[in-house]
Amino acid sequence: MLAFTEQTEQLRSLSKRKNQHLLFRLYNILQRLLLFKGPAMVSISPVPLLFLLVLALQSIWSSAPQEQKVQSSPQPEISSLHHPTWSLGLQLYRSLRIDGSQTNTFISPLLLANSLLALEGGAKGSTAGQFHDLLRITNHDKAVGEALTEALKSVHEANGTSYTLQSSSALFSKQVPKLEKGFLEKLQTHFGLQHVALEDAQKQTDMEKLQSWAKSGMDGEETADLELALETKPGAMILANALHFKGFWDRGFYHENQDLRSFFGTKYTKVPMMHRSGVYRHYEDMENMVQVLELGLWEGKASMVLLLPFHVESLARLDSLLTPDRVEKWLGKLNSTSMALSLPRTKISSTVNLQKQLATLGLVDAWNETSADFSTASSLGRGKLHLRAVLHWTSLELAPESGSKDGMHEDEDVEKPKIFYADHSFIILVRDNSTGALLMIGALDQTDGPAIHDEL
Numbered sequence: 001m002l003a004f005t006e007q008t009e010q011l012r013s014l015s016k017r018k019n020q021h022l023l024f025r026l027y028n029i030l031q032r033l034l035l036f037k038g039p040a041m042v043s044i045s046p047v048p049l050l051f052l053l054v055l056a057l058q059s060i061w062s063s064a065p066q067e068q069k070v071q072s073s074p075q076p077e078i079s080s081l082h083h084p085t086w087s088l089g090l091q092l093y094r095s096l097r098i099d100g101s102q103t104n105t106f107i108s109p110l111l112l113a114n115s116l117l118a119l120e121g122g123a124k125g126s127t128a129g130q131f132h133d134l135l136r137i138t139n140h141d142k143a144v145g146e147a148l149t150e151a152l153k154s155v156h157e158a159n160g161t162s163y164t165l166q167s168s169s170a171l172f173s174k175q176v177p178k179l180e181k182g183f184l185e186k187l188q189t190h191f192g193l194q195h196v197a198l199e200d201a202q203k204q205t206d207m208e209k210l211q212s213w214a215k216s217g218m219d220g221e222e223t224a225d226l227e228l229a230l231e232t233k234p235g236a237m238i239l240a241n242a243l244h245f246k247g248f249w250d251r252g253f254y255h256e257n258q259d260l261r262s263f264f265g266t267k268y269t270k271v272p273m274m275h276r277s278g279v280y281r282h283y284e285d286m287e288n289m290v291q292v293l294e295l296g297l298w299e300g301k302a303s304m305v306l307l308l309p310f311h312v313e314s315l316a317r318l319d320s321l322l323t324p325d326r327v328e329k330w331l332g333k334l335n336s337t338s339m340a341l342s343l344p345r346t347k348i349s350s351t352v353n354l355q356k357q358l359a360t361l362g363l364v365d366a367w368n369e370t371s372a373d374f375s376t377a378s379s380l381g382r383g384k385l386h387l388r389a390v391l392h393w394t395s396l397e398l399a400p401e402s403g404s405k406d407g408m409h410e411d412e413d414v415e416k417p418k419i420f421y422a423d424h425s426f427i428i429l430v431r432d433n434s435t436g437a438l439l440m441i442g443a444l445d446q447t448d449g450p451a452i453h454d455e456l
């Protein structure tokens with residue numbers, strides 16, 4: 001019954017706000033109540049349900065039609081997704097999510113594109129051509145490389161101010177013929193990738209070695225295990241990225257650790273929520289039933305964009321909507337709006353092997369021992385040297401802090417705010433402000449924490 005009491009509380013407090021959003025919330029809450037199956041459902045008699053309905057409807061009927069308080073947008077429109085990280089990031093994200101088997105999937109399109117470009121430097125022939133197509137590089141075109149370098153520089157400058165980012169990128173190789181000095185040098189100095197040799201496994205298996213590399217690259221964050229074990233043959237190369245991201249808001253959130261609320265993700269869990277109200281850039285797409293919210297990070301060097309469906313649902317529908325055109329349209333329509341925000345305070349970690357998805361996007365030859373051509377990386381490598389996996393470890397933390405040292409939380413006085421209550425699955429994007437690069441994209445499908453069923 002705990003969950004039910006909480007719903008009542010939520011509904012009561014909401015009914016006070018008399019917001020046009022109430023209808024959605026009401027729909028949502030009823031939907032959830034109906035979703036509770038098993039013994040809990042039996043104990044909910046129709047009487048309190050009816051009472052709730054009347055309570056909520058009354059408040060809708062008694063509230064006058066409302067104008068949203070809207071101010072003209074103080075920021076320039078940065079709507080165009082011209083940076084090469086967007087097309088790669090959105091395609092890979094959709095491809096990762098397409099069969100619904102992945103939860104809490106995060107990648108950094110920027111770090112990934114940089115690593116792929118580094119490896120491309122070792123390839124020739126059709127293998128190289130497929131890297132070019134994937135990264136949209138045309139002949140003798142330096143634009144993509146320059147855009148990535150510039151974005152990485154910008155991220156480096158924002159690190160420690162708008163967020164902290166711990167990251168490592170490496171090329172692992174398993175008993176390969178000697179790699180060319182020039183290739184290795186460029187890998188390390190220009191692209192910032194380490195080279196790590198996986199020799200005959202003695203103390204640690206290759207996977208253990210990779211996992212511990214990832215953990216130290218993420219500054220000791222716990223890493224999620226890969227779903228599939230990875231066999232490596234002599235001649236195998238593994239491209240790996242590991243990162244831990246924690247943003248600092250331009251305006252901090254209010255939170256209480258004891259304030260556990262229900263999170264209706266793919267699992268129902270209890271999670272602490274953090275809150276703040278203020279004027280934020282926001283857009284509500286009624287047709288696609290999604291709220292789009294931009295949250296500035298400290299000193300404005302980056303921002304986080306959240307895509308929250310109106311109702312509790314799996315993200316499958318929203319995932320399939322994420323085309324560059326639609327995202328661009330959404331970002332272009334963001335408008336300063338009075339908001340009351342509630343976000344889960346949580347940490348998400350994800351480990352993925354992108355082999356299948358990259359192959360779907362046309363990177364085919366690189367994986368094949370006979371047809372892969374990495375002869376620039378090693379003149380002896382033909383017929384052996386191949387890409388075995390592209391591994392990506394990510395951890396992202398949603399916390400209340402702003403970047404301000406005396407970071408006191410202060411709510412802005414806003415009237416009749418729109419409610420953005422992120423107690424169900426949503427999508428997170430992080431973009432670099434000055435270059436527009438897509439630093440991260442991912443889905444928060446569920447939060448850690450005690451399952452709700454344990455408490456019923």
Ligand SMILES: *[C@@H]1O[C@H](CO)[C@@H](O)[C@H](O)[C@H]1NC(C)=O
Nearest residue numbers: 155156159160164165166167
């Ligand atoms: C960001 O800053 C932290 C702390 O200063 C540092 O450890 C880390 O290596 C930096 N990350 C990047 C990507 O430069």
Ligand SMILES: *[C@@H]1O[C@H](CO)[C@@H](O)[C@H](O)[C@H]1NC(C)=O
Nearest residue numbers: 076078299300301433434435
């Ligand atoms: C964000 O980017 C825009 C456009 O590049 C720039 O005009 C603005 O100054 C940037 N904001 C900050 C805080 O760096």
Ligand SMILES: *[C@@H]1O[C@H](CO)[C@@H](O)[C@H](O)[C@H]1NC(C)=O
Nearest residue numbers: 070071072332333334335336
């Ligand atoms: C933002 O809102 C104002 C006032 O309602 C409106 O005039 C303007 O067109 C909106 N901007 C966008 C980009 O939708």
Ligand SMILES: *[C@@H]1O[C@H](CO)[C@@H](O)[C@H](O)[C@H]1NC(C)=O
Nearest residue numbers: 364365367368369370371372
């Ligand atoms: C690898 O490439 C060879 C030569 O192009 C081809 O015959 C073979 O079918 C490919 N293997 C796989 C698993 O695709």
